[in-house]
Amino acid sequence: MSKTDFDPIIDTTRRAEIVALLKRAVLTGKLEPGQKLNELRISEQMRVSRAPLREAMRELVQEGILTSIPYAGTFVIEVTAKDIEDAYSLNQVLDEFAIERTWPNRTKQFVAELDRRHDAVKRATLNVDTTGQIEAALQLHSLIHEWADHSLLLDTWLRLTSRLQMYFALHQRARNEPVPAIDVHEEYVRLLKGNDMKAAQRHAREHIALDFEELVAFAKNLEQRGAGDKSGAKRKRIDT
Amino acid sequence: MSKTDFDPIIDTTRRAEIVALLKRAVLTGKLEPGQKLNELRISEQMRVSRAPLREAMRELVQEGILTSIPYAGTFVIEVTAKDIEDAYSLNQVLDEFAIERTWPNRTKQFVAELDRRHDAVKRATLNVDTTGQIEAALQLHSLIHEWADHSLLLDTWLRLTSRLQMYFALHQRARNEPVPAIDVHEEYVRLLKGNDMKAAQRHAREHIALDFEELVAFAKNLEQRGAGDKSGAKRKRIDT
DNA sequence: TATTGCTATATTGTCGACAATCTGTTTTTC
DNA sequence: GAAAAACAGATTGTCGACAATATAGCAATA
Numbered sequence: 082m083s084k085t086d087f088d089p090i091i092d093t094t095r096r097a098e099i100v101a102l103l104k105r106a107v108l109t110g111k112l113e114p115g116q117k118l119n120e121l122r123i124s125e126q127m128r129v130s131r132a133p134l135r136e137a138m139r140e141l142v143q144e145g146i147l148t149s150i151p152y153a154g155t156f157v158i159e160v161t162a163k164d165i166e167d168a169y170s171l172n173q174v175l176d177e178f179a180i181e182r183t184w185p186n187r188t189k190q191f192v193a194e195l196d197r198r199h200d201a202v203k204r205a206t207l208n209v210d211t212t213g214q215i216e217a218a219l220q221l222h223s224l225i226h227e228w229a230d231h232s233l234l235l236d237t238w239l240r241l242t243s244r245l246q247m248y249f250a251l252h253q254r255a256r257n258e259p260v261p262a263i264d265v266h267e268e269y270v271r272l273l274k275g276n277d278m279k280a281a282q283r284h285a286r287e288h289i290a291l292d293f294e295e296l297v298a299f300a301k302n303l304e305q306r307g308a309g310d311k312s313g314a315k316r317k318r319i320d321t
Numbered sequence: 322m323s324k325t326d327f328d329p330i331i332d333t334t335r336r337a338e339i340v341a342l343l344k345r346a347v348l349t350g351k352l353e354p355g356q357k358l359n360e361l362r363i364s365e366q367m368r369v370s371r372a373p374l375r376e377a378m379r380e381l382v383q384e385g386i387l388t389s390i391p392y393a394g395t396f397v398i399e400v401t402a403k404d405i406e407d408a409y410s411l412n413q414v415l416d417e418f419a420i421e422r423t424w425p426n427r428t429k430q431f432v433a434e435l436d437r438r439h440d441a442v443k444r445a446t447l448n449v450d451t452t453g454q455i456e457a458a459l460q461l462h463s464l465i466h467e468w469a470d471h472s473l474l475l476d477t478w479l480r481l482t483s484r485l486q487m488y489f490a491l492h493q494r495a496r497n498e499p500v501p502a503i504d505v506h507e508e509y510v511r512l513l514k515g516n517d518m519k520a521a522q523r524h525a526r527e528h529i530a531l532d533f534e535e536l537v538a539f540a541k542n543l544e545q546r547g548a549g550d551k552s553g554a555k556r557k558r559i560d561t
Numbered sequence: 562t563a564t565t566g567c568t569a570t571a572t573t574g575t576c577g578a579c580a581a582t583c584t585g586t587t588t589t590t591c
Numbered sequence: 592g593a594a595a596a597a598c599a600g601a602t603t604g605t606c607g608a609c610a611a612t613a614t615a616g617c618a619a620t621a
Contacts, residue, residue: 084601089564093391094391094392094573094575095574095575096574096575119602119605120603120604121601126559127598129576130328131573131576131577132375132575132576132577135376135603136375136376136379136574137379139336139376139380140380140382141377142380143380143383143384144383145476149572151333151334151337151582151604152334152580152581152583152603152604153603153605155600155603157603164472164473167471167472168473168475170418170471171473171474171477174414174418175414178411178414198471226539231407231411232407232409233408233411233481233484234406234411236385237411237480241473241475253490259449282405318618333604334603334604334605336603360572360573361572361573369606370605370606370608371605371606371607372604372605373604373605375573375574375605376604391573391574391612392574392611392612392613393573393574393612393614395573399605428602547585
């Protein structure tokens, strides 16, 4: 075998680019929950035909950030307080499992990457770009799932990440003020390097709980605001 | 509110039907792992154009039972022993969580449905249709996820179910002999009706482990058989 | 003989146009 | 005037054709 191994080439089809664009638009809040995605308009804006756009949308529907009603349209998912609570509780379960699986795999390289991402979080905190802060924090949290050597777990986590990123972005946009500047990850990183797995798991639970409590409160507010609607009534759809 | 509530009408687009057909073909083993899906041929066989077929395939790629290589084709996923072990371990984690969440929701209706599905399993055991047996067993296992009142968990479980169904179907096809006729679910159902949640969780772990042990052994055999290939070598692709 | 370059063919990716369906408005009917 | 029917507009679903790309086979070359 040759000395240098090459990875397979990155796929570059229009479809893949469209997926990335749409996903980013949803996860940063540029496309709001409930908003309808008009195929013709978007395809014209992106200068592509509807075929690859529709295929891209199918992917995102399956990924859970869009929802489709035949002959009616495709919409950004709505966000309820229950959705956020559910994401939170599943996150707890997955984190605990991920830590257990990652624990024996913690090499020097793992620790290095852990520090690198922690630094990225600290650097992002100084910045005003809230999207960057969210991404950096989620990247840090992703590490235990990436090192668990469990492709299904990673897959599940990445799917969950999409939703988390969307929730946090919504929250940030609504509050419109920077995230608390103090670094809550110091302890988390320290425990991941240590020898007490149970402690690390416990901390993951409790630490993440803090972030979520505010999120859920925020989402409940959102719902109260729109509580005039009848239960089964359709929300007014905002066109693209 | 009126006396009878109606569910939304089933969506009937070609795409949805194609998804169902393809999914069934993969999960029953009619389409084998690694097999390539030729768009033109399938679209002609189904008497549809490639557009809805391609959209359907995008969904199944995202659902994890197909995999796509740009300009090369879309294939049924390969199955390794590690994949099965991973599915098994994630299943354990999710089951434990599902039982915890379902526990307070166990109404009379839940018990009735539990019995109904258990009966379905027992009836399927008498039959020769192995596919039906697998589906019935998975339906029974699905119950705790459906009653957990946790849409993300259910979503994750359903995605996992696809893989499990495929693994079991492969196994059955390879062995080509009926599943053991004894009913291993009696205890499981009994515990789910009882008052000891921990016991139910423990049993779920151990009972499911039995089913999986044989599966994993089978998959390892499969890999040994094809172990002549070099590590990175492409498997020969079987065309549709 | 092994490697490189070219060619032919098959297959996937993308496009523009048409058909099916939904929604809101207008017209008809009682 | 109210309910039903018919119409109009817009949007999604589907189709057939073309463009871009990959694969296999063969020729050329060292």
